[in-house]
Amino acid sequence: MTVVIDRTTPPSAAKSPGPVSAAALARRKAGQGGGLYQKRPPIYPKLVHGKWRTIKWAMLIATLAVYYVVPWIRWTRPGELPDQAVLVDFTGRRFYFFFIQLWPQEVYFITGLLVMGALALFLVTALFGRLWCGYTCPQTVWTDLFIAVERLFEGDRNARMKLDASPMSFNKLWRKTGKHAAWLGIAFATGGAWIFYFHDAPTLIRTFWLGQAPLTAYISCGLLTATTYTLAGMMREQVCTYMCPWPRIQGAMLDEHSLQVTYLADRGEPRGPHKKNESWEGRGDCVDCNQCVVVCPMGIDIRDGAQLECINCGLCVDACDEIMVKMGRPKGLIAYDTDHAVISRVEQKKVIYKPIRARTIYYAGALSLVSAIMLWGFLQRSPVDLHVLRDRNPTFIQLRDGSIRNAYTLKITNRGFEAETYKVTFKGISPVTLKTPGESVSSNTLTVVVQPDQVRAMRVFVNAPADALTAPSLPVTFSIRSKSVSADTRTVFLSGEANAR
Amino acid sequence: MTDHVPEKDAHSGVDTTGHEWDGIRELDNPLPRWWLWVFYACIAFSIGYWVLMPAWPGLNNYSHGLLGQSDRAQVDQAIKDLAAVRGAGAAKLKTATLAQIASDPQLQASALQVGGSIFGDNCATCHGAGGGGGKGYPNLRDDVWLWGGTLEDIQQTLTYGIRSGDDQARISQMPAFGKDGLLQAPQIADLTEYVVSKSGRQASPAAVARATPVFAEQCASCHGVEGKGAQALGAPDLTDGDWLYGSDRASINGQIQNGRGGVMPAWGQRFSPETIKAIAVYIHANSGQ
DSSP states (O other): OOOOOOOOOOOOTTTOOSOOOHHHHHHHHHHTTOOSSOOOOOOOOOOOOSHHHHHHHHHHHHHHHHHHHGGGOBOOOSTTSOOBSEEEETTTTEEEETTEEEOGGGTHHHHHHHHHHHHHHHHHHHHHSSHIIIIIOHHHHHHHHHHHHHHHHHOSHHHHHHHHHSOOOHHHHHHHHHHHHHHHHHHHHHHHHHGGGTSOHHHHHHHHHHTOSOHHHHHHHHHHHHHHIIIIIIITHHIIIIIOSHHHHGGGTOOTTSOEEEEOHHHHOSOOOOOTTOOOTTSOSOOOOOHHHHTOTTOOOGGGOSOTTOOOOOHHHHHHHHHHHHHTOOSOSEEEEOHHHHHHHHTTOOOOOOSSSHHHHHHHHHHHHHHHHHHHHHHHOOSEEEEEEEOOSSSOEEOTTSOEEEEEEEEEEEOSSSOEEEEEEEESSSSOEEEOTTOOSOBSOEEEEEOTTEEEEEEEEEEEOGGGOOSSEEEEEEEEEOSSOEEEEEEEEEOHHHHOO | OOOOOOOBOTTTOOBEEEEEETTEEEEOOOOOHHHHHHHHHHHHHHHHHHHHSOOOBOSSOBOOOTTOOOHHHHHHHHHHHHHHHHHHHHHHHHHSOHHHHHHOHHHHHHHHHHHHHHIIIIIHHHHOTTSOOBTTBOOSSSSOOSSOOSHHHHHHHHHHOBSSSOTTOBOOOOOOTTTTTSSOHHHHHHHHHHHHHHTTOOOOHHHHHHHHHHHHHHTHHHHOTTSOOBGGGTBOOSSSSOOSSOSSHHHHHHHHHHOOOOOBOOGGGTSOHHHHHHHHHHHHHHSOO
């Protein structure tokens, strides 16, 4: 049965002159034929105090700290290898993460991490709504920081609205200039920190100012300065609403059992102003104070229900709780709750919470599966690789004595941090002789030294007497062994119909 | 078409352009604003481009632009840079002997690089990308050599060529016994059987017996009494399994009839001695010896 929750018509500008959500303002304007281009209604989020705001501040500090500190963590590696714990080395084509060093061909580990990240996001969203958007998304974190700076220069909501409405004055000028200068400074620090992930940080911070850093460093820094300034300073909630695909995708993850910032309409309606000592009988707890609207950084009215713009940050929860305490009513008129719970209460049924349901089981299952595969792949990872490329032109050579020669190029990858001496052997045909250019004698085994962190290509000629060849194509194996590691790679030895027994 | 006063379209509430074609009127919707800004930015960019880059053609010249951009100059610079990069390695190849190059791993590695790339551009046309050869074009990957397979032999063949017209080219000529009427067809048929028998295959004993004196008289001077050939003369060994023009009877018969011999260009006329050395090292290292 579909339950229609009665939300009384939101107050229109004509009825009450109080604050109205920015989204409602825009809708009203568009309805009146306000032109083809929707103008952004300015949003002046009011400062709020409370549990969720404190968590949001903590997350802001934690995420920014991670972002700025990580490139400066040192991690000693042998030889000429960089001593930076986390480094994306494009020049050297390596990715360093503490004790892990990845080569470009191992990029599937990064892909796997991204897949895990996406699945974890699905799971968290299905369980708790858009926590990522509300607390940890860089757009949210930097916007929050920029709003804090704005508040520092221009004051809180009312002061800012008054300032924007006032004509240009010295007071307005210095406040605006100061704000934009501080924003640009933060934006530059953002772009400036980004480039440290790609070069040795202590070196780069010196060369950057001396004008000796690579051009890409300046370009990346400039681009990130520009995007941070515009996205966090000017565009803010429009990035989430219009540019980001996630709000659209999340609709597929959320259902009536997902915890989301919810206006408990069952308790709040019918809403209306409340005078002191007036009875609470026959009316809802919502006193229509609009505090939930004025603190919202997205400019929406949560009382309209779950909506695309809502980033689940919980600031309206704090705002409402403050009022409820003043009113002497219980907290949690706006709270992290499920749609199902609200409907159950309206229907006077038992409220049930179902964190374990088909959707969350699937997401958790997929996440565990991918994590297990990744972990297995990582534990299986060998510090040595052997690739064998068989010459295909000519496929084989007949020598003067009738023996057949196949030529192979061995690519030996030494991912270790020390030079390794490998013994190269060949199995599958006996007897054979192996030879490599530069060595005048043939033997059963070859020895090759591969420098640390290097790939070495080695040509190997394999001679087999005609009577050892039992088929035109024989499966064979190249093996390399060093003191600690080994690798085998299968290939074939071809000799043609005419030459095989 | 007559001038019309722009009017509002009743359905969409948008102004029309006032133009009418067969009763169809056009809405005067503005261009998307992002598109307009990109358009203006392109105009601004193009003005800057005119000033900075070569842009305007003149009668016998063109505007060079303030940046002095020139593709031709860039290519010149790139070639100079390449020469500078090659400098050290190329100089070593110049002075080192073939034996020194083959025994020094570093020199050999750079010779293999240079030789391999030159081989791919010039030699692969006839000898194949892998040096495997083809009918009439010797296989460079095995251990059978018409003119010798030492580094020095290969260097000489590369420098002066074979039947190339160069003064010092390697020259030999197998007579066209059939075409020039030196031998009769039955004799050539017998000789074919004889050559087949030399490489250890079944042949008619009567024909072999008939051909034995003919071989001794006509062929042994170059190919040797045993048919083992002679590298000094470029005469192939007839006892091994390697056949430049084919191993079947028809091919052998045709070769005695026509006495074909290919031409290898004198690469010394095109490449510097150090490049020739690099190719020789590359061919030798990849061959079957």
